[in-house]
Amino acid sequence: MKMKKKYVPVLSIAGSDSSGGAGIQADLKSFSALGCYGMTVLTATTAQNTKGVRGIHGIPVGHIIDQLDAILDDIPPKAIKIGMLDRPEVVEALANRLKNFSIPIVFDPVMVATSGDRLIQEETIASIKEYLMPIATLLTPNLDEAALLCGFEVNSFDLMKKAGKKLFDLNNQAILIKGGHLDNEVIQDLLILKHGESFVFENSKITSKNVHGTGCSLSSAIAAELAKGEVLQEAVLKARNYIFQAILLGRSVQIGHGNGPLNHFFNPQKQIINEVE
Template sequence: MNYINVLTIAGSDSGGGAGIQADLKTFSALGCYGTTVITAVTAQNTLGVRTVHAIPTEIIKDQLQAVLDDIQLAAIKIGMINRAEVVAVIETELKAYGTETPIVLDPVMVATSGHRLIEPDTVTQLIKKLFPLVSLVTPNIDEAIILAEQPISNLDDMIAAGRKIIGKGAKAVLVKGGHLSGAVIYDVFIAGNEAPVILESVFIASKNLHGTGCTLSSAIAAEMAKGCNLLLAIKNAKNYISKALWAGAEVKTGQGNGPLNHFFDPLKLIIQ
């Protein structure tokens, strides 16, 4: 018996709601074994980000090589990358790894609190060096505005932005519409030249939304690791997110925006 191994390359969240911590919780909840490469350490809580400490690139490289040299991965999720030199390291190591492993890129740029988490020149490098390598890019509205270089205020704008992101080299994109107001949330999935797929979900009234984007991209990676095709992985991941949001809506973790309830359906222990 082998574990289903998934790697997350992302920043650490001391509050435990997003980043590496959310990724590992998601992998575990969905039956996968999580490995990590930490790109940055943040001091944050439910109220916001206080400081960001960048991990030296040589340490990031060594973490990557340590995992890739030893553990066979079924999927990879890439999250917070705040420097162009880190993009270059990841590109080099993933190319050297040379497999068909599914890769989900969550282009984390701005925290829920509004704190910018990425240097401007890094966006250009993300597009140039990582878009061609990954299976899916998962921007939220704010990130899609930056990547597509256009305003987004409705579903048609989301579709147009998604096509522009495809035009910049992404194989597939999921533009997440959770930041737009309305009783129904629309996400737009576009793969290559195919027609857009509009995915609907019910708006869930909750202030506990911290880490939603990290969790969704990790859930997609986990579902792909288990053998789902891309669209089914997205649908399964969205279902997981909805249940985690419902289960965490009334939970008070801190004084601000709390996390989802990743373990709303824990594995049952058999006590003999």
């Protein structure tokens, strides 16, 4: 029997960044750089550049679900990354559609842009906690997002552990709290798994203005590694190494006049093609 060949499909459900550094655009770049076949469901468009967000336009909920159904019916992804969801009705519709699928879901609760601009409505947070966090394989908040979800400031590693415990009560699979916003020379990210297991990932902090879209790129890189068959802890490790190099090798490049993007394609992998029966 002749073997069929297939790409490794990964889906991003997120908003668009018109400047190309974050959101859907960063996700597609990360998927491609790591050898996967990227697909998208667009939840919103933003008018933004490296200096900030000028406006957000939500895609109608019905059309979001139509996009998702078109993908699920024809090219089922090996993993899903979810990013910016700006309205409660979007959160509920997506969670209702995805809750019965056994596909790894990496949820990056995008709430605050690198520029400091808020990207999410207040009432959306409650819907995220109730409907989406319980079905996510991994939640990847930064410190600002963890604070919004927990209701208290998260500005130390001890508070990261406290926030992780609280968030784990809402998502009983895995939490990765990113400590990049702490004023430390060493970045510490905390991964909490089932049964109380936890792991701390460390790397030296890179001084660079080009960190726009770091969270989007990390979560999509984790999704790509899961799609390729890595276990969660190893997927996080490989994704973090990819992001470290993308920041390091993009810090001297100037795009725009504000917070520039990473160098996603510093060493792109060839597109992975698997043989299947």
